[in-house]
Amino acid sequence: MDLAELVGLRPVPCGGLLVALTRRCPMSCAHCSTGSSLSVSEEPDPEHLLRFVGSFGAEDRPDVVMMTGGEPLLLPDLVTRLAGLAQTAGSRVALLSGMFFARDGRFPDRIMRAVTALDHFSASMDVHHEREVPRGDVLRALRAVLDAGIPVSVHLTGTGPDDPYLADAVADVRRTFGARVPMLVNEVRPLGRAAGLVRATPPGPDGSLVSPCTLAAWPVVAFDGTVAACCNQWTVDRRPVPPHLRLGHIADDDWPTVRERSLGSPVLRMLRAVGPRRMHARYASSPAPAGYCRSCHALGDRPDVLAGAAREAGGRVGELLDQLSTEQQLAAGPAALVRRMGCARYAHLVESDAVHEPLPAGEGSGR
Numbered sequence: 548m549d550l551a552e553l554v555g556l557r558p559v560p561c562g563g564l565l566v567a568l569t570r571r572c573p574m575s576c577a578h579c580s581t582g583s584s585l586s587v588s589e590e591p592d593p594e595h596l597l598r599f600v601g602s603f604g605a606e607d608r609p610d611v612v613m614m615t616g617g618e619p620l621l622l623p624d625l626v627t628r629l630a631g632l633a634q635t636a637g638s639r640v641a642l643l644s645g646m647f648f649a650r651d652g653r654f655p656d657r658i659m660r661a662v663t664a665l666d667h668f669s670a671s672m673d674v675h676h677e678r679e680v681p682r683g684d685v686l687r688a689l690r691a692v693l694d695a696g697i698p699v700s701v702h703l704t705g706t707g708p709d710d711p712y713l714a715d716a717v718a719d720v721r722r723t724f725g726a727r728v729p730m731l732v733n734e735v736r737p738l739g740r741a742a743g744l745v746r747a748t749p750p751g752p753d754g755s756l757v758s759p760c761t762l763a764a765w766p767v768v769a770f771d772g773t774v775a776a777c778c779n780q781w782t783v784d785r786r787p788v789p790p791h792l793r794l795g796h797i798a799d800d801d802w803p804t805v806r807e808r809s810l811g812s813p814v815l816r817m818l819r820a821v822g823p824r825r826m827h828a829r830y831a832s833s834p835a836p837a838g839y840c841r842s843c844h845a846l847g848d849r850p851d852v853l854a855g856a857a858r859e860a861g862g863r864v865g866e867l868l869d870q871l872s873t874e875q876q877l878a879a880g881p882a883a884l885v886r887r888m889g890c891a892r893y894a895h896l897v898e899s900d901a902v903h904e905p906l907p908a909g910e911g912s913g914r
């Protein structure tokens with residue numbers, strides 16, 4: 548599975564499942580939005596997780612499961628077991644790692660076993676990570692993954708399109724791998740690593756309030772086993788999760804139940820199709836709070852808006868609205884999605900022409 552396909556699935560409601568495997572992380576990056584470190588032990592119960600993924604059916608499963616953290620490769624055996632279970636049902640499995648294990652050119656066997664159980668492996672790189680794991684070590688580890696036959700991508704984060712770090716890192720990855728390793732380039736924002744693909748869409752240039760929320764498409768298993776409807780870190784960490792954004796808990800619910808709640812919710816259908824501001828403008832009797840996600844969280848206290856959504860999106864029309872919005876985003880393609888939600892200057896790098904371009908000789912240049 549390549550990065551373009553993975554990103555391309557992002558607007559599909561329940562086309563993917565994000566799993567935050569652990570909040571623990573051996574790195575201590577200043578910008579970490581999940582507040583991860585080795586001293587926080589929060590993680591979903593592994594047995595609950597295995598049961599939840601085991602509830603996928605051949606006809607009722609996400610196309611892709613993406614494991615994140617914290618650092619998911621702190622649990623390599625669990626990664627291997629979850630990947631096997633998901634793949635048995637027909638799902639593909641991807642994982643995003645901060646590459647802590649690659650220091651000094653290491654690639655421990657248990658981690659390699661977990662990585663080679665995947666359908667796609669992504670390395671997260673930014674200026675903070677590089678202070679802890681040199682770029683050369685990361686690129687050497689990525690070459691080993693490619694040599695093992697697993698498609699690879701790099702997720703880069705910088706301060707904006709003119710960040711010299713981004714230009715330098717992109718050039719280095721290109722020099723090392725040619726176009727064989729696609730890149731997803733994001734700008735620092737107050738969202739978790741898993742949300743790198745999915746910044747909420749800003750209003751259109753005309754100030755239009757219609758601004759679909761792609762974040763509301765894939766359910767997220769949070770560190771305590773709660774299943775949230777979106778991967779905005781503010782939602783994932785908030786307790787209680789606002790009722791319209793809570794899909795269940797892996798201790799009590801299975802995938803078909805969570806999927807049915809997500810696809811059938813009139814509020815989520817409207818969020819995915821037109822976004823929260825348009826919902827307030829259409830149904831609310833008083834102004835919405837400032838801020839895209841703040842106005843979404845406030846929906847729980849707006850019975851007028853909830854009733855309006857239920858009236859108009861509760862039936863077949865709401866289902867069609869959801870489908871139409873998904874189809875429009877799918878037709879635009881993965882690069883358009885990244886232009887809208889990531890760093891537009893580098894959006895084209897999400898595509899790979901791996902099939903046609905041989906891997907250049909030599910290792911990463913390092914820093």
Ligand code: SF4
Nearest residue numbers: 760762777779840843
């Ligand atoms: S608008 Fe709502 S569903 Fe979308 S990212 Fe914000 S909080 Fe999540």
